Amino acid sequence: MATKRAVILVSGGLDSATALAEARAAGFECYAMSFHYGQRHDEELAAAGRVCDALRVAKHVVIDLNLRSIGGSALTADIEVPKHRDEGTMSAGIPVTYVPARNTVFLSIALGWAETLGAFDLFIGVNAVDYSGYPDCRPEFIAAFETLANLATQVGVEGKGRFQIHTPLIRLTKAEIIRRGVELGVDFGLTHSCYDPTPEGRPCGACDSCILRAKGFAEAGLSDPALKP
Numbered sequence: 165m166a167t168k169r170a171v172i173l174v175s176g177g178l179d180s181a182t183a184l185a186e187a188r189a190a191g192f193e194c195y196a197m198s199f200h201y202g203q204r205h206d207e208e209l210a211a212a213g214r215v216c217d218a219l220r221v222a223k224h225v226v227i228d229l230n231l232r233s234i235g236g237s238a239l240t241a242d243i244e245v246p247k248h249r250d251e252g253t254m255s256a257g258i259p260v261t262y263v264p265a266r267n268t269v270f271l272s273i274a275l276g277w278a279e280t281l282g283a284f285d286l287f288i289g290v291n292a293v294d295y296s297g298y299p300d301c302r303p304e305f306i307a308a309f310e311t312l313a314n315l316a317t318q319v320g321v322e323g324k325g326r327f328q329i330h331t332p333l334i335r336l337t338k339a340e341i342i343r344r345g346v347e348l349g350v351d352f353g354l355t356h357s358c359y360d361p362t363p364e365g366r367p368c369g370a371c372d373s374c375i376l377r378a379k380g381f382a383e384a385g386l387s388d389p390a391l392k393p
């Protein structure tokens with residue numbers, strides 16, 4: 165029997181690296197997709213490339229899609245990235261780092277690629293625990309997108325298979341994601357999480373993403389290999 169293919173969204177962060185490792189561990193031939201979407205920096209795309217090489221994907225494509233044209237987020241417009249926020253503030257509402265409809269857009273393009281490849285399995289490293297502010301990281305959203313995927317495609321309508329959106333991390337804490345990634349052989353030293361790195365590409369240490377990453381490593385009892393001097 166031929167190996168089943170899966171499309172995995174890979175951002176270069178630690179969550180998507182772990183999601184990719186889960187797809188690989190589940191026996192899928194992995195087709196990775198990243199986006200050059202007008203994010204503040206290219207460091208995360210470099211990280212995505214490193215992660216895809218290390219986990220030996222069958223193919224990695226980078227889609228050019230400039231979301232700066234619509235803006236509306238601290239990641240895609242000239243809006244400052246919030247720094248030094250405590251967890252109470254972070255969980256109080258939808259943060260300005262939310263990129264309007266981003267996961268809907270990304271999953272839609274991943275779905276198109278999956279249909280082309282004859283794949284019915286998509287993986288996305290969304291998480292609804294540590295950072296519950298993002299509407300497009302919730303299980304309800306994923307379930308709705310899965311329904312859409314089966315209605316929106318030729319192969320879905322013709323009954324050639326059923327699309328499944330895999331979210332292996334959705335109920336895990338950051339520390340649990342890190343432990344699982346280590347178990348699966350992910351080198352987190354290759355990943356990049358910061359929303360607003362220095363001009364040299366070093367993490368700022370103060371944005372929500374840096375703070376949650378540091379907390380995750382601390383709770384997992386590990387040091388972050390990406391912070392080596």
Ligand SMILES: [Zn+2]
Pocket residue numbers: 357358359360361367368369370371372373374
């Ligand atoms: Zn940062």
